[in-house]
Amino acid sequence: xxxxxxxxxxxxxxxxxxPHAGYMPGFGNDFETEALPGALPQGRNSPQKCAYGLYGExxxxxxxxxxxxxxxxxxxxxxxxKHSHRxxxxxxxxxxxxxxxxxGVTSLGQYRWDPLPHGDGLTWLTGMHTxxxxxxxxxxxxxxxxVYLVTxxxxxAYFYSADSEMLVVPQDGRLRFCTELGVIDVEPQEIAILPRxxxxxxxxxxxxxxxxxxxxxxxxxxxxxxGPIGANCMANPRDFxxxxxxxxxxxxxxxxxxxxxxxxxxxxxxxxxxxxxxxHGNYAPYKYDLRTYCPVGAILFDHPDPSIFTVLTAPSxxxxxxxxxxxxxxxxxxxxxxxxxxxxYHKNIMSELMGNIFGQYDAKPQGFVPGGVSLHNMMLPHGxxxxxxxxxxxxxxxxxxxADTMSxxxxxxxxxxxxxxxxxxxxLQDDYIDCWTSLEKKFDGTPGRK
Numbered sequence: 456x457x458x459x460x461x462x463x464x465x466x467x468x469x470x471x472x473x474p475h476a477g478y479m480p481g482f483g484n485d486f487e488t489e490a491l492p493g494a495l496p497q498g499r500n501s502p503q504k505c506a507y508g509l510y511g512e513x514x515x516x517x518x519x520x521x522x523x524x525x526x527x528x529x530x531x532x533x534x535x536x537k538h539s540h541r542x543x544x545x546x547x548x549x550x551x552x553x554x555x556x557x558x559g560v561t562s563l564g565q566y567r568w569d570p571l572p573h574g575d576g577l578t579w580l581t582g583m584h585t586x587x588x589x590x591x592x593x594x595x596x597x598x599x600x601x602v603y604l605v606t607x608x609x610x611x612a613y614f615y616s617a618d619s620e621m622l623v624v625p626q627d628g629r630l631r632f633c634t635e636l637g638v639i640d641v642e643p644q645e646i647a648i649l650p651r652x653x654x655x656x657x658x659x660x661x662x663x664x665x666x667x668x669x670x671x672x673x674x675x676x677x678x679x680x681x682g683p684i685g686a687n688c689m690a691n692p693r694d695f696x697x698x699x700x701x702x703x704x705x706x707x708x709x710x711x712x713x714x715x716x717x718x719x720x721x722x723x724x725x726x727x728x729x730x731x732x733x734x735h736g737n738y739a740p741y742k743y744d745l746r747t748y749c750p751v752g753a754i755l756f757d758h759p760d761p762s763i764f765t766v767l768t769a770p771s772x773x774x775x776x777x778x779x780x781x782x783x784x785x786x787x788x789x790x791x792x793x794x795x796x797x798x799x800y801h802k803n804i805m806s807e808l809m810g811n812i813f814g815q816y817d818a819k820p821q822g823f824v825p826g827g828v829s830l831h832n833m834m835l836p837h838g839x840x841x842x843x844x845x846x847x848x849x850x851x852x853x854x855x856x857x858a859d860t861m862s863x864x865x866x867x868x869x870x871x872x873x874x875x876x877x878x879x880x881x882x883l884q885d886d887y888i889d890c891w892t893s894l895e896k897k898f899d900g901t902p903g904r905k
Contacts, residue, residue, distance in 0.1 A: 465638060465729065466490050470699030477638065478696035482678060482741070488637070488700040489530075489733035500528050509732055510534045514635075516650055516675065516738040525675065527636065527736025532704055538654070538711060538728035542720035545712060547580055551874045552618065552717030553588035553597050553672070560878035562587075562871065565837055567887035570826025573627075573665060577606045579657035580614060580712060580719075583668070586828060586877040587808060589869035590778075592618050592672050592717045596771070597869045598779050600808050601668040602828065605630065608658040611707055613728055615654045616714040620671040622767070622781060623647040624863060626812050626826050628664030632657055632740065635731045637698025639742045643812055644861060646781075648676060648741045648767075654711065654728050655740075665826055667810045669865045673778035676767040684751060690766045694747040697739045703727040745812075745861065748783050753791040758799060761864070771868055780805075782864040784816065789855045796855075797847050800838030806871045807831045807864050814860035819843065822884060823862075829887070833870050840890040 468490040470477050479486050489495040494509060496502045501511050509530040516525040556562075571584060582604040590597010599619075605628070623630075629642040634655040641647045643666075649655065678690060705727040712721045748766060753759055764782045771778040789796050797817045809816075809829045816823050819840060823829060831837040839847065877883075 465633060465701040465703050467638065467701035468699040475696060477699055478742070479699060480693045480696055482692035482695040483737055484697070485735065485737045486697055486739060487735035490700040490702050491732050494530055494733035495735060496530070505530050507732065514652060514736075514738060516652070525736075525738040527734050527738040529635065529731045530733040532702070532730035532732065533726070535654075535728065537726075538724050540722045540724060542713070542722050545719045545721045547583065547719050549585060549876055550580070550583045550601070550714075550719070551585040551588055552592040552599060553590050553872070555585075555588040555874060556872050557875045557878065560873050560875055562832060562873045563835070565829075565831050565835055565888055566873070567823065567829040567884045568827060568877070569882040569884060570824065571602050571604060571665065571881060573606065573663040574604050575606055577604050578609050578612070579603065579605055580609075582606070584876055584881070585874045586881065587830060587871035587873055589806065589867050589871045590672055595672050596778065597672050598865070598867050599670040599672075600865050600871070601670065603664070603666055603668055605657065605659060605664040606662050609656045611709040611727075613654050613656050613709060613711045614713075615652055615711070616670070617652060618670070618672060618714050618716065620651050620675055620769075621649040622669040622671065622676065623649065623666060624668070624810065624812065625664065625666040626810070627666065628662045629660040630657055630664055631660050633701075633729055634698065634740050635729055636734055636739050637701045639698050639740055641742055644745050646743050646745060648743070650675070650738055650740060653740060656729070667828075667863075667865075669779060669781065671769050671779055674770050676769045676779070676781070679762075679765045679768045679780075684763070688749040688751050690743065690748055695741045695743050697741055700731060700733050701729075702732045703729045745783055745785065748785060750783075750785060750787045752787065752789075753794070756791050756794050758791065758794060758796060761798065773868065776868045777805075778867060778869075780864070780866040782866060784860070784862045784864070786856070786858045786860055789857055792852055794852070795847050796850075796852075797839050797843050800836060802834050802836045803831075804833055805866045805868055806833045807837075807866050808871060809862055809864045812861040812863065814862075816860065816862045817843065817857060819890070822887065822890065830871060830873075841893045841895075844894065
């Protein structure tokens with residue numbers, strides 16, 4: 456048993472050693488962890504009386520009858536009905552949900568934004584700025600993409616989303632997610648996955664903080680089927696880390712804000728809701744270090760589809776077509792011969808929102824800066840600018856290390872609609888569409904000419 460430091464210290468179970476202390480490895484595992492010895496029942500889920508006077512409660516992330524139900528049994532100081540009271544609507548004006556089609560804002564186009572500037576006095580809730588939405592939160596299909604700006608920790612304030620699983624991609628600063636099931640710290644080049652229905656508080660470890668969020672309305676993120684790639688490389692299950700149990704037993708006036716069907720409501724309670732002393736199950740938050748992602752690629756010729764860089768995928772009802780793919784473009788070796796190595800020009804049934812974590816993206820060497828966002832909506836052409844095209848067309852094709860770079864893509868089968876903030880307030884690069892203007896006609900009809 457460990458006691459964390461800070462104004463809202465949690466009592467935490469031991470777990471792991473070295474840099475992984477406080478975490479348990481494995482994606483989709485059935486974990487068990489307790490912050491007090493003997494708090495976790497053995498051989499049964501719901502004993503007549505739980506140890507320490509705890510309450511047994513199940514958190515279900517899927518239907519009971521799913522092929523592999525995802526659920527976690529929690530043993531807590533109070534049942535969660537004690538963390539829920541009368542609800543009052545609250546307005547978070549920059550956090551939007553689908554459908555969100557705004558008159559006067561055109562989503563048809565190729566767009567790019569500079570990084571959102573850091574603000575002041577912003578928490579995880581007030582600093583969430585929605586850029587695009589897709590699908591419908593009420594029918595639980597689609598997604599939303601956000602940029603978060605956080606300067607202040609949540610004090611005696613908690614949150615959960617009944618609408619969505621949230622994939623968090625830090626770009627600047629360090630955050631701590633104090634959740635019902637334990638504590639997750641994240642920094643740039645790491646991600647966190649927060650399940651639907653999980654209560655948590657967000658603290659600033661090192662700020663100001665900025666990053667990206669993919670809000671997944673649909674089926675949970677999973678590891679992609681690897682097919683002929685086989686059992687190794689890409690994102691390996693052992694590199695995902697779930698937190699060990701940690702709890703607060705604090706009697707203090709607190710608030711819980713809930714996102715439900717795109718609306719926000721707040722309730723007042725008299726204690727911290729982070730009171731799960733022990734738990735077991737396979738429905739849990741995770742963190743993942745993107746530096747452990749092992750990319751695969753062509754070792755002779757041609758440029759494979761970007762799907763080979765998929766870290767996580769959330770399936771849709773259409774087999775093979777994702778509700779969301781989370782795709783990572785990190786440093787890697789380029790060795791293909793007689794090949795145009797950057798991403799080729801294309802139109803795609805998927806809508807692609809990209810974010811730059813750090814460095815320079817190879818298809819857009821100018822203008823796409825760390826913290827920036829771009830959107831290429833479904834069936835709209837895009838690809839390298841002239842500088843990238845000319846450089847790749849005339850390069851000496853020896854082995855080349857693409858280094859000091861990390862960008863990602865939130866890709867969905869649904870069209871992404873700009874919010875009013877993205878279309879009218881965010882720092883849009885009005886000249887981005889002109890990056891292809893200088894591409895020249897090279898065709899002259901000469902046989903054999905390249």
